[in-house]
Amino acid sequence: MLMKxxxxxLTNLFNEAFPVPCDGKITAISASFFPFDEFIFEGSxxxxxxxxxxxxxxxxxxxxxxxxxxxxxxxxxFPFGQIAFASANIPPVPVTVDxxxxxxxxxxxxxxxxxxxxxxxxxxxxxxxx
Numbered sequence: 001m002l003m004k005x006x007x008x009x010l011t012n013l014f015n016e017a018f019p020v021p022c023d024g025k026i027t028a029i030s031a032s033f034f035p036f037d038e039f040i041f042e043g044s045x046x047x048x049x050x051x052x053x054x055x056x057x058x059x060x061x062x063x064x065x066x067x068x069x070x071x072x073x074x075x076x077x078f079p080f081g082q083i084a085f086a087s088a089n090i091p092p093v094p095v096t097v098d099x100x101x102x103x104x105x106x107x108x109x110x111x112x113x114x115x116x117x118x119x120x121x122x123x124x125x126x127x128x129x130x
Contacts, residue, residue: 029049
């Protein structure tokens with residue numbers, strides 16, 4: 001999946017987007033990430049969980065301000081079993097019924113990692129819509 005200018009195009013790709021069940025506002029986000037394996041690199045990697053939104057019927061998703069940077073940053077060695085986590089109340093992000101939401105986990109910042117582009121792991125997240 002390629003993110004370009006805060007946009008993700010999932011046309012003709014398998015995706016896990018979910019429809020919004022009611023009109024409202026996203027007011028909180030919580031997310032966690034558990035790396036599958038040990039990594040050999042120097043520096044640190046910060047994982048961000050961010051909600052991307054597409055109108056009903058569209059596969060073009062745009063990043064919203066609903067995001068959290070998970071802590072602690074992933075460093076080498078990252079202790080096996082340790083989970084990077086974050087939870088935050090956020091400024092309200094309006095959504096309407098049948099908008100499509102996509103929770104995206106990505107490397108938001110990295111230092112001295114010599115070209116690490118991805119990291120494998122298990123991700124989980126939740127949002128609050130009021």
